[in-house]
Amino acid sequence: MHDGRKIKVGVLGATGTVGQRFVVLLADHPFFVLHALGASQRSAGKTYALAVTWKQTRPIPAVVRDVAVHECSPEFFSDCEVVFSGLDADVAGPIGVFPCLAPLFAANAPLEERFRSADFAVFSNAKNHRRDPNVPLIVPLVNPRHLSMVHQQRALHSPPLQKGFIVTNANCSTTGVVVPLAALEKAFGPIESCMVTTMQAISGAGYPGLPSMDIIDNVVPYISGEEEKMEWETLKILGGITEGDDGRKEFDMHAKQPLRVSASCNRVPVIEGHTECVSVRFARRPPPSPQQVREALLGFTSDAWTLSCPSAPRHTIFVHEEADRPQPRLDRDYQAGAGVSVGRVRQCRVLDIKFVVLANNVAIGAATSSVLNAELAVCKGLI
Amino acid sequence: MHDGRKIKVGVLGATGTVGQRFVVLLADHPFFVLHALGASQRSAGKTYALAVTWKQTRPIPAVVRDVAVHECSPEFFSDCEVVFSGLDADVAGPIGVFPCLAPLFAANAPLEERFRSADFAVFSNAKNHRRDPNVPLIVPLVNPRHLSMVHQQRALHSPPLQKGFIVTNANCSTTGVVVPLAALEKAFGPIESCMVTTMQAISGAGYPGLPSMDIIDNVVPYISGEEEKMEWETLKILGGITEGDDGRKEFDMHAKQPLRVSASCNRVPVIEGHTECVSVRFARRPPPSPQQVREALLGFTSDAWTLSCPSAPRHTIFVHEEADRPQPRLDRDYQAGAGVSVGRVRQCRVLDIKFVVLANNVAIGAATSSVLNAELAVCKGLI
Amino acid sequence: MHDGRKIKVGVLGATGTVGQRFVVLLADHPFFVLHALGASQRSAGKTYALAVTWKQTRPIPAVVRDVAVHECSPEFFSDCEVVFSGLDADVAGPIGVFPCLAPLFAANAPLEERFRSADFAVFSNAKNHRRDPNVPLIVPLVNPRHLSMVHQQRALHSPPLQKGFIVTNANCSTTGVVVPLAALEKAFGPIESCMVTTMQAISGAGYPGLPSMDIIDNVVPYISGEEEKMEWETLKILGGITEGDDGRKEFDMHAKQPLRVSASCNRVPVIEGHTECVSVRFARRPPPSPQQVREALLGFTSDAWTLSCPSAPRHTIFVHEEADRPQPRLDRDYQAGAGVSVGRVRQCRVLDIKFVVLANNVAIGAATSSVLNAELAVCKGLI
Amino acid sequence: MHDGRKIKVGVLGATGTVGQRFVVLLADHPFFVLHALGASQRSAGKTYALAVTWKQTRPIPAVVRDVAVHECSPEFFSDCEVVFSGLDADVAGPIGVFPCLAPLFAANAPLEERFRSADFAVFSNAKNHRRDPNVPLIVPLVNPRHLSMVHQQRALHSPPLQKGFIVTNANCSTTGVVVPLAALEKAFGPIESCMVTTMQAISGAGYPGLPSMDIIDNVVPYISGEEEKMEWETLKILGGITEGDDGRKEFDMHAKQPLRVSASCNRVPVIEGHTECVSVRFARRPPPSPQQVREALLGFTSDAWTLSCPSAPRHTIFVHEEADRPQPRLDRDYQAGAGVSVGRVRQCRVLDIKFVVLANNVAIGAATSSVLNAELAVCKGLI
CATH class of the missing domain: 3.30.360.10 (Dihydrodipicolinate Reductase; domain 2)
Known part of the structure; x- marks a missing residue:
C-alpha cells in the first residue's frame, strides 16, 4: 500500500517520444513527483522547454518547463528513488534509415545497468533487458506477480543490491x-x-x-x-x-x-x-x-x-x-x-x-505500462 | 484461338468505378471493340463524357467521349456479343450509409439474367451469381477450366441458350x-x-x-x-x-x-x-x-x-x-x-x-479479371 | 449575469455531427441542462443510444444514452427555453454526391422558424438565416454586441415575440x-x-x-x-x-x-x-x-x-x-x-x-460557437 | 536541331530521389544515353541495383541494374558530355531533423563546379547556383532564352571554358x-x-x-x-x-x-x-x-x-x-x-x-525540367 509520501523520480531520455509521455503522466501523479530529467549531452544544461521538440497534443506541463536537463548519469539523479527509461522507442525507427545515428544510443543498455548499480529502481521501456533471466518483463494488467523476481535480481547482483533493480515492460x-x-x-x-x-x-x-x-x-x-x-x-x-x-x-x-x-x-x-x-x-x-x-x-x-x-x-x-x-x-x-x-x-x-x-501503443503499450509497473512496485512494497 | 476479328462488346454500369475501368481496358483491345455503354436511366441519352464523373488518373479515352449512354436493356446492345457488368462494386459501399440508394441498383441481378436470356455472353464483376451452381466463378489466373460449366448453364436454361451465359469473377x-x-x-x-x-x-x-x-x-x-x-x-x-x-x-x-x-x-x-x-x-x-x-x-x-x-x-x-x-x-x-x-x-x-x-483490387481483383475471363472464353471457343 | 438556475435546452438534429458535439458540450454544463433531443422521423421513438451512430472519440454521455429522441417539432420541446440547431453541417457534404438526399433536409429552415414562432431562443449552426437582415450572425469571440438586433427581430415578427429569436453562428x-x-x-x-x-x-x-x-x-x-x-x-x-x-x-x-x-x-x-x-x-x-x-x-x-x-x-x-x-x-x-x-x-x-x-472547425467553428452565443445571451439577459 | 547522335550522359546523386527520376527519364531517351552513375563513397563500387533503395512505382530499368556506381568525380565520367545533378533534393528535408547528415552533402556545390571546370555541361536540380549571376535559372516551359547566358559564364570562367557550364532549374x-x-x-x-x-x-x-x-x-x-x-x-x-x-x-x-x-x-x-x-x-x-x-x-x-x-x-x-x-x-x-x-x-x-x-513536383518541378533544359541546350547547339 502506498503510504501517501511522494517519491522523487527521474526520466531518462526525457526529450524523446516515450520520455515526453512519461513527463505528461508524471507531471501530476499521486505517488511520484518529477524531480530530474535526463537526455543526451546535446541537451544537457538547457531547460526542458528549450531542449525538447514537444510533439504532444497537450502543452508542456508548466512544472517541467524550466527544469534543467542533465546527462543520464546517476549523480544528477541522486535525490530520486526511481528512474523511468524512455530511450529505446526513439531508436527503433531511424536506425534503418540513418545508421549514423546508432552510436548516439549505443550506451543505452549499460546506462540502465549503471542506474541499477547505483541502487535506483529502473522501469524501462527499452528492449535491452527483456530477455535477461532475472529481469521481469511485465505487462501490468497481466503478470505483476513476476515482480517477485526482483529479489533474486538484487541478490545475484555483484555486489548485491539493497534497492536497485530493473523491470521492463513489453513491446x-x-x-x-x-x-x-x-x-x-x-x-x-x-x-x-x-x-x-x-x-x-x-x-x-x-x-x-x-x-x-x-x-x-x-x-x-x-x-x-x-x-x-x-x-x-x-x-x-x-x-x-x-x-x-x-x-x-x-x-x-x-x-x-x-x-x-x-x-x-x-x-x-x-x-x-x-x-x-x-x-x-x-x-x-x-x-x-x-x-x-x-x-x-x-x-x-x-x-x-x-x-x-x-x-x-x-x-x-x-x-x-x-x-x-x-x-x-x-x-x-x-x-x-x-x-x-x-x-x-x-x-x-x-x-x-x-x-x-x-x-x-504509446499508453498501455509504452509509458503507461512503465508507470503502472512502478505503481505496482510501490503497492507491493518493493519501493 | 482468336481469329483476329474484333468482337463488339458493351459495358453495363459504365459510369461506375468498375465500369470506368472496363472502359479503360477495352478502349484499345486486340479482341474487343467497345460498342455500347449502359448506365442508369438518369444518364441515358447523354454522351459518356457528360454522364460520367471520371475518377481515373488517365483521361477519358477519346473513342468513348462522345458515345451515347443507354439504359441497360438488351435492345440497346443488339450488335454486341459480349457485355461486361460493372454494376456491383459501386453498390457495395454506400448502401450502409444511404439506404435510399439501394433501389437504384436493385434491378442488377435480374438485369444480367435478361442479357443472358437475350443470348449475350455476360462477364460480371457482381456478386449476385457467384453462388449459382451453374455459373462458373473464375479467377482467370487460377481456374479457367471451370468455364466448361457454361455448356450445362446454357442447356439448363429455359429455353436452352445457343450463346448466352454468365461468368462471374471473384471478390x-x-x-x-x-x-x-x-x-x-x-x-x-x-x-x-x-x-x-x-x-x-x-x-x-x-x-x-x-x-x-x-x-x-x-x-x-x-x-x-x-x-x-x-x-x-x-x-x-x-x-x-x-x-x-x-x-x-x-x-x-x-x-x-x-x-x-x-x-x-x-x-x-x-x-x-x-x-x-x-x-x-x-x-x-x-x-x-x-x-x-x-x-x-x-x-x-x-x-x-x-x-x-x-x-x-x-x-x-x-x-x-x-x-x-x-x-x-x-x-x-x-x-x-x-x-x-x-x-x-x-x-x-x-x-x-x-x-x-x-x-x-481494381485490376486483377475486378475489371481485369472479367476481361481476362472473356479473353479465355474467346481462346476456348466459347465466344 | 447568470443567476445560477439551470435552463432546460433541446438539440435539433441531435444525431448528426454537429448535434453530437452539442450533446457532448451540454451534457454537463453550468447554465444548461439537456432536456430534449430531436432528430428525423426515422429516429423518433428510439433512445438516443440506439438512434445515433456515435462518431466522437469519447463515449456517449451517460445522461443522454436512454433519453428518447423526438421529431423536431416544438410540442416535444415544451419545457425548454432554448434549442440548439445542428441540422445543417450534415447537409453540406453529401448533397453533391447524393442529390436524392436533399429533400430529407429541406424542411430545415422553416423548422427553425417554427421554433422561433413558438417563442424558443434558437441558436443555429445552419446557414439558412445568416443573411437575414434581422438575424445576428455572431462569432462569440468577435461581435456579441450584434445580439442587440434580437429586439428588433422579435418586434418585427408577426405576431411580435416575447422571447423567441434566432441567432446564427458563422461558417x-x-x-x-x-x-x-x-x-x-x-x-x-x-x-x-x-x-x-x-x-x-x-x-x-x-x-x-x-x-x-x-x-x-x-x-x-x-x-x-x-x-x-x-x-x-x-x-x-x-x-x-x-x-x-x-x-x-x-x-x-x-x-x-x-x-x-x-x-x-x-x-x-x-x-x-x-x-x-x-x-x-x-x-x-x-x-x-x-x-x-x-x-x-x-x-x-x-x-x-x-x-x-x-x-x-x-x-x-x-x-x-x-x-x-x-x-x-x-x-x-x-x-x-x-x-x-x-x-x-x-x-x-x-x-x-x-x-x-x-x-x-467542430469546436469554435461550429457547436462551441452556438453554445457560447447562448451563454452570452444569458449573460446579457436575453434568456 | 538534334542531329541524331546519342550523347553520353551521367547522373550525380543517382541513388537519391531526384537521381532515381533522372535514371527513369534517361533510360530510354532519344538524345541521351545513360553512361555513368555517381553516388556517395558508400555506394561506389556496387552495382546500381545494390546501391539504390529503389522507391519508384516502376521497376529499375534493366539497362542500369548492373551498371557500376562511381564516386562523383569527373574522372569516372570521362566519356560523358553532360551530367545531371540530383544531389540537392535529398538534402532539403532531413537536415532539420538530423543535422548530423549535413556534412554528407556539403561537398555538393563545389562538386558541380568541378564538373564544369572539367568541361561538362551540368544540369542541376540543386539550389546552390540558382543565384549565381552567370548561371541561368531555367524553367524550360518559360525562359529557355536565358540559356544564352552560358556564353558569358564560359568566358568569365578561369580559365575560360570551351564546353562546360552549369544550368539550374527552379525550385x-x-x-x-x-x-x-x-x-x-x-x-x-x-x-x-x-x-x-x-x-x-x-x-x-x-x-x-x-x-x-x-x-x-x-x-x-x-x-x-x-x-x-x-x-x-x-x-x-x-x-x-x-x-x-x-x-x-x-x-x-x-x-x-x-x-x-x-x-x-x-x-x-x-x-x-x-x-x-x-x-x-x-x-x-x-x-x-x-x-x-x-x-x-x-x-x-x-x-x-x-x-x-x-x-x-x-x-x-x-x-x-x-x-x-x-x-x-x-x-x-x-x-x-x-x-x-x-x-x-x-x-x-x-x-x-x-x-x-x-x-x-518530381517531374516538371525537378528531374523533367533538367532533362528538358538539356534537350533545349542540344536543340540550341550549346551541346
Whole structure:
C-alpha cells in the first residue's frame, strides 16, 4: 500500500517520444513527483522547454518547463528513488534509415545497468533487458506477480543490491495480445496456439520513425524484429516461475503447456493505436463459445486495479458489441489508453476463436505500462 | 484461338468505378471493340463524357467521349456479343450509409439474367451469381477450366441458350489469396487450412464508398459479408467439378480434401491494392520448405498466359526477396496490376508456411479479371 | 449575469455531427441542462443510444444514452427555453454526391422558424438565416454586441415575440479569419483588404461528407459556396449596426470603410482543424509592424471571457512563436478548441502583414460557437 | 536541331530521389544515353541495383541494374558530355531533423563546379547556383532564352571554358507559378503583384523527408527557405537580360516593371503534386477578364515544344473547366507530369484574377525540367 509520501523520480531520455509521455503522466501523479530529467549531452544544461521538440497534443506541463536537463548519469539523479527509461522507442525507427545515428544510443543498455548499480529502481521501456533471466518483463494488467523476481535480481547482483533493480515492460504489440490471452487462460486454461496479425501505428516507431513517403497510402508488411519479439515475449509474460533444487528461480516460458505463437506484423498509416487480429486454439476440448469468451474478457480484472494503482483502468478489457469496433481513431483514448479493447469475438474455422484487439501503443503499450509497473512496485512494497 | 476479328462488346454500369475501368481496358483491345455503354436511366441519352464523373488518373479515352449512354436493356446492345457488368462494386459501399440508394441498383441481378436470356455472353464483376451452381466463378489466373460449366448453364436454361451465359469473377480479396494457393496446391497437393488477414484498400468499396471521416488515421476491422465471401469462394474456385450418375456436373467445393479457410477482413487507408497476410497448412507431411514454396510460386504460369490471352501477366506471381515487400503503393501497378505479388515467405509456428500477398483490387481483383475471363472464353471457343 | 438556475435546452438534429458535439458540450454544463433531443422521423421513438451512430472519440454521455429522441417539432420541446440547431453541417457534404438526399433536409429552415414562432431562443449552426437582415450572425469571440438586433427581430415578427429569436453562428472557415481580423481592427483601425487561402478539414463537411477516394493523397481546391460565404459573412460580422431615421436598425456590412475579402477554399486530408493563410492591408499608413500585430493579437480578450461565459477560452488568440506552428494535429485541441491559434506573423510583399490561423472547425467553428452565443445571451439577459 | 547522335550522359546523386527520376527519364531517351552513375563513397563500387533503395512505382530499368556506381568525380565520367545533378533534393528535408547528415552533402556545390571546370555541361536540380549571376535559372516551359547566358559564364570562367557550364532549374514550387505567369505576361503585359499560397507534396522534401508523425492528419504551414526562393526565383525567371556599356550581361530581375511576389508555403499529406492558389494584379487597366485569361493560358505554347524537345508536353498549360480541378491525385500524371494544370480561373476581389495551379513536383518541378533544359541546350547547339 502506498503510504501517501511522494517519491522523487527521474526520466531518462526525457526529450524523446516515450520520455515526453512519461513527463505528461508524471507531471501530476499521486505517488511520484518529477524531480530530474535526463537526455543526451546535446541537451544537457538547457531547460526542458528549450531542449525538447514537444510533439504532444497537450502543452508542456508548466512544472517541467524550466527544469534543467542533465546527462543520464546517476549523480544528477541522486535525490530520486526511481528512474523511468524512455530511450529505446526513439531508436527503433531511424536506425534503418540513418545508421549514423546508432552510436548516439549505443550506451543505452549499460546506462540502465549503471542506474541499477547505483541502487535506483529502473522501469524501462527499452528492449535491452527483456530477455535477461532475472529481469521481469511485465505487462501490468497481466503478470505483476513476476515482480517477485526482483529479489533474486538484487541478490545475484555483484555486489548485491539493497534497492536497485530493473523491470521492463513489453513491446507495444505484445502488450495488445497478452492482455486478452491472460484473461482467456485464467478462465479456460492453457492456450495451445495463437495466430496474430498486427496493423501497427506509426508512433510505435518513435520519432522521426517512418518517413512519410513510405507509409502514406501504403502498408509496410514488415517491422524489423517485431515478430520475434511477440513470439518470445508472450511466452515469458504468460508463463510462470519455477524454482530449481538450488532455490534458483526461472521464468518457465509457458513450459507446462507449450504455447505456439505466430505473428505477422504490419505498419499502417495510423498515428496511434495498434489493431491486432488474433485467433486462438485452446487446449481444452470443447473450446469455449464466443459468448463465454466475451464474458471472460469482460470479467477480467487486473491486480493493478484491485491494488488501487492510480493509473489502472477500471475496465481492463472493454468488449465492443458493434460489428466494426474497436477502431484506433475512435477507441484509442478510452480510459486514457490504459486498458485494452476487444471486439468481433467469433468462431474461427481453423483454430477456435478469433477476435480483434486494440491497444494504445504509446499508453498501455509504452509509458503507461512503465508507470503502472512502478505503481505496482510501490503497492507491493518493493519501493 | 482468336481469329483476329474484333468482337463488339458493351459495358453495363459504365459510369461506375468498375465500369470506368472496363472502359479503360477495352478502349484499345486486340479482341474487343467497345460498342455500347449502359448506365442508369438518369444518364441515358447523354454522351459518356457528360454522364460520367471520371475518377481515373488517365483521361477519358477519346473513342468513348462522345458515345451515347443507354439504359441497360438488351435492345440497346443488339450488335454486341459480349457485355461486361460493372454494376456491383459501386453498390457495395454506400448502401450502409444511404439506404435510399439501394433501389437504384436493385434491378442488377435480374438485369444480367435478361442479357443472358437475350443470348449475350455476360462477364460480371457482381456478386449476385457467384453462388449459382451453374455459373462458373473464375479467377482467370487460377481456374479457367471451370468455364466448361457454361455448356450445362446454357442447356439448363429455359429455353436452352445457343450463346448466352454468365461468368462471374471473384471478390477482390478472394482473388489475392487463391492465386498463390492454387500454385501451392499444384506443386504440393492439397492445402488443409488457410488463415488470412486482409488489409484492404478503400477503392474496393467503390465510389463513394467509405466516408473519409471513417478511414483517415484509422483501421476499420470489418467489411460486411467479406469474410464469408472469402471463406466460401475459395472453396468453389480451388475445388473441382464432379459429374453425377445423371451426367449433371457440380462444383465440388474442394470436397476430396476438406479445406478450412478463416478470414479476417480489415479496411485500411490505402487507395489501391489489397495486402493479405496468409498462413497455410499442407496435407502433405513434412510440408515444403519456404524455399520450395518460393520456387513453386515463382514457377507458376497461368493458362491465360499459356493461351496468349492479351491481358495475361508474364509473371503470374512475382516473388519479392526484400524483407519489406510487397507494398501496395510501390507494387500495385506492376504489370498493370494483372498479376499478384508475394513476399516474406517464411515458416509459421502454428501452421506451416506464411507469406504476404498483394493484389490490385481494381485490376486483377475486378475489371481485369472479367476481361481476362472473356479473353479465355474467346481462346476456348466459347465466344 | 447568470443567476445560477439551470435552463432546460433541446438539440435539433441531435444525431448528426454537429448535434453530437452539442450533446457532448451540454451534457454537463453550468447554465444548461439537456432536456430534449430531436432528430428525423426515422429516429423518433428510439433512445438516443440506439438512434445515433456515435462518431466522437469519447463515449456517449451517460445522461443522454436512454433519453428518447423526438421529431423536431416544438410540442416535444415544451419545457425548454432554448434549442440548439445542428441540422445543417450534415447537409453540406453529401448533397453533391447524393442529390436524392436533399429533400430529407429541406424542411430545415422553416423548422427553425417554427421554433422561433413558438417563442424558443434558437441558436443555429445552419446557414439558412445568416443573411437575414434581422438575424445576428455572431462569432462569440468577435461581435456579441450584434445580439442587440434580437429586439428588433422579435418586434418585427408577426405576431411580435416575447422571447423567441434566432441567432446564427458563422461558417467554420469564416470564424477562423474574423477573430484575428477583429483583434487587428480594434488595435489598428479598419482593414482594407484581406486575402485568405484555406486548407479545411474533412469534418467541416459533416458525415459522411467527402468520400475517402476523393481526399486521401489529395487536395480538392474547391468547396461549394464556401468562398462566397467567407467573403460575405466577414463583412456582416466585422461591420457595425446603423440606425435609420425611422429607428430601424441595419447591419452596415463594414460600410464606413469598405473591406474587400478574397477567399480561396481548399479541402485537405486533415480530420479536424482549418488552417488558413491570411494576408491583410490596413487603411492606416504606415501599417503596424509584425511585432505590433503579434502583441495586438495576444492582447485581445473577448467579451465572452470578460463576461465569464463558461465556455470562453482564457486565450482568445494563442500566438505561436515557433516557425512551423500552428498545426492542426498538434494545436486543434488547445482550450478544447474554443480559441484560435495564430502563427508566422510576418510582412507581406503585396499587402502589409501575413500570418497563419488555425481554428477548430467542430469546436469554435461550429457547436462551441452556438453554445457560447447562448451563454452570452444569458449573460446579457436575453434568456 | 538534334542531329541524331546519342550523347553520353551521367547522373550525380543517382541513388537519391531526384537521381532515381533522372535514371527513369534517361533510360530510354532519344538524345541521351545513360553512361555513368555517381553516388556517395558508400555506394561506389556496387552495382546500381545494390546501391539504390529503389522507391519508384516502376521497376529499375534493366539497362542500369548492373551498371557500376562511381564516386562523383569527373574522372569516372570521362566519356560523358553532360551530367545531371540530383544531389540537392535529398538534402532539403532531413537536415532539420538530423543535422548530423549535413556534412554528407556539403561537398555538393563545389562538386558541380568541378564538373564544369572539367568541361561538362551540368544540369542541376540543386539550389546552390540558382543565384549565381552567370548561371541561368531555367524553367524550360518559360525562359529557355536565358540559356544564352552560358556564353558569358564560359568566358568569365578561369580559365575560360570551351564546353562546360552549369544550368539550374527552379525550385519545384516556383516552377508551378511561373508557367502561368509567363503565359499571362506574354498575353497581357507585366504583372504587378502576385500572391501565392502553396500546398506542397511530401515528395518535394526528398527522402526520408518529413517524418510521417509530422504530416499524417496534418498541415505544416512552413517550409524552410521556400517562400524566399519563390519570391526571388520568380523575378530572375520572368525577368530579362540587360547588357551594360561594357558588354556585360545581367539578369534584370523583372526591373522594367517591378513585380512583387508574396508566397505562403505549406506542406500537406499528398505524395506527389504541388497545388498552388495564385492571385495576380496586372499593370494593364482594365485587367483581362477570366475568359481572356483562360484563353491566354490555353494558347500558350512553350519554345521547348516548338523546338521539338522530346520531353516537352503537347499542352504546356492544361486548363480545367470543372469547378473542382486540378487535383493532385487525379491530374499529376497527365503528360507524364511535364506540363502544368490550371483551373478555377475567376475574379479576385483584392487583386484582379485568381486561379489554382497544379505542377508535378518530381517531374516538371525537378528531374523533367533538367532533362528538358538539356534537350533545349542540344536543340540550341550549346551541346
